[in-house]
Amino acid sequence: MSTLQLEFQSMLRLKRAITAVLITTALTFPARGQLYPSTSNDLSDQIDLQASEEEVLEIERNAELEQKRHQKRETQQERNKLIKKENSLLKQLQQIDIKLSIARKEITEYKQKIQDYTLKAEKLQLDLQALKIQYQQYKKRLAKRIRAIYKMGYGQQTNQMLKLLISSENFGDLLKRYKYASATAATDQQLLQTLENQQTKIIETHITWESQIRQIETVSKAAENKQLNIINQKKEREELLKTYQSQRVVYDQTLTELKAAVSGLEELLGVVSTETITEKAEELTGVKKDLLGNIRWPVIGKIVRNQNPHDHGITIQAKSGTEVHCIADGIVARTIPSVVGYGNTVLIAHGNNYATVYTHLSETLVTIGSSVKTGQIIGKVGETGSLIGASLYFELWHNYERLNTKEWLTKTP
Numbered sequence: 172m173s174t175l176q177l178e179f180q181s182m183l184r185l186k187r188a189i190t191a192v193l194i195t196t197a198l199t200f201p202a203r204g205q206l207y208p209s210t211s212n213d214l215s216d217q218i219d220l221q222a223s224e225e226e227v228l229e230i231e232r233n234a235e236l237e238q239k240r241h242q243k244r245e246t247q248q249e250r251n252k253l254i255k256k257e258n259s260l261l262k263q264l265q266q267i268d269i270k271l272s273i274a275r276k277e278i279t280e281y282k283q284k285i286q287d288y289t290l291k292a293e294k295l296q297l298d299l300q301a302l303k304i305q306y307q308q309y310k311k312r313l314a315k316r317i318r319a320i321y322k323m324g325y326g327q328q329t330n331q332m333l334k335l336l337i338s339s340e341n342f343g344d345l346l347k348r349y350k351y352a353s354a355t356a357a358t359d360q361q362l363l364q365t366l367e368n369q370q371t372k373i374i375e376t377h378i379t380w381e382s383q384i385r386q387i388e389t390v391s392k393a394a395e396n397k398q399l400n401i402i403n404q405k406k407e408r409e410e411l412l413k414t415y416q417s418q419r420v421v422y423d424q425t426l427t428e429l430k431a432a433v434s435g436l437e438e439l440l441g442v443v444s445t446e447t448i449t450e451k452a453e454e455l456t457g458v459k460k461d462l463l464g465n466i467r468w469p470v471i472g473k474i475v476r477n478q479n480p481h482d483h484g485i486t487i488q489a490k491s492g493t494e495v496h497c498i499a500d501g502i503v504a505r506t507i508p509s510v511v512g513y514g515n516t517v518l519i520a521h522g523n524n525y526a527t528v529y530t531h532l533s534e535t536l537v538t539i540g541s542s543v544k545t546g547q548i549i550g551k552v553g554e555t556g557s558l559i560g561a562s563l564y565f566e567l568w569h570n571y572e573r574l575n576t577k578e579w580l581t582k583t584p
């Protein structure tokens with residue numbers, strides 16, 4: 172238990188004891204207030220009691236503020252963890268979408284191959300049927316010729332062949348007729364063999380393609396199952412993402428309520444935490460990279476060389492009391508009186524991890540935690556901490572590093 176909580180409980184017990192004494196006194200001596208006028212001691216006691224009650228109330232509020240801050244930090248941490256989970260899921264979903272796209276492309280290609288091979292197989296089947304018809308027709312013609320030769324008898328066929336040869340006019344004609352007769356028989360045999368070979372080749376090709384179709388169908392089915400698994404994974408992660416997003420909505424609502432409670436208590440107690448200032452600054456975009464060379468001067472005057480050559484800020488000489496303006500929307504993070512070497516100083520956070528520093532002020536016109544707008548007067552030029560008289564030393568920071576401030580300002584005031 173913290174010291175603040177112990178103190179709070181102690182004061183609370185004191186408050187209860189005082190209340191009990193008052194009630195007891197009122198019950199025991201109900202008419203005392205009517206019989207005797209209030210003395211100076213009674214009035215003093217009442218003032219002391221009132222002061223004690225105010226102290227107790229302040230302790231209670233401080234304890235409540237500390238509790239709300241703690242709850243806010245814990246809620247913010249849980250929300251950040253949830254956001255990490257969401258981002259992780261989103262990355263997984265992106266990878267799943269890529270895998271799903273690849274799987275769908277593969278399935279489309281497999282289906283196209285199946286369709287192509289199926290069409291080719293169907294064409295082969297038609298070619299095979301046509302070849303079979305041609306083969307059967309030629310086979311019938313050949314069989315008819317063979318039957319005719321058989322009916323005439325082999326000897327008669329020989330006589331016919333001899334008659335054909337004898338009737339030749341000369342030896343050349345004889346040789347030609349003999350070659351023709353032999354060639355006719357050989358051509359018949361060759362043609363039949365060719366038709367048989369073509370038929371065999373078509374059948375083998377058809378079998379090969381059917382086998383490839385079955386293989387592609389198997390692979391395609393596996394790809395479809397893979398796609399189905401990927402789709403199920405995507406659905407599971409999408410449902411989980413919805414759950415996380417619903418939880419984040421609750422965290423966001425809780426954070427909004429806690430921030431409002433903390434802000435209200437801080438305002439009531441007259442305090443502002445660095446945490447609150449940082450949160451407010453995160454919502455701002457007062458300074459951005461595209462403002463390089465376009466920021467108005469915080470005060471009209473003359474730039475003089477810095478005494479410290481390592482400083483990246485600028486020193487602007489101006490009359491004492493000249494108004495100093497904020498260069499961009501922001502939150503007052505610090506107002507520090509009498510900083511050694513700088514005097515009265517104002518530090519303003521602008522969001523995007525940008526901040527500005529204004530020093531040597533004679534007067535500060537803003538308070539910690541207050542919002543400021545571009546061009547708003549935040550103080551006046553003075554000589555506090557300055558070695559060269561009335562001037563403003565101005566710096567621009569980003570990510571905890573000094574920037575070359577002059578580059579960010581317009582060339583002329």
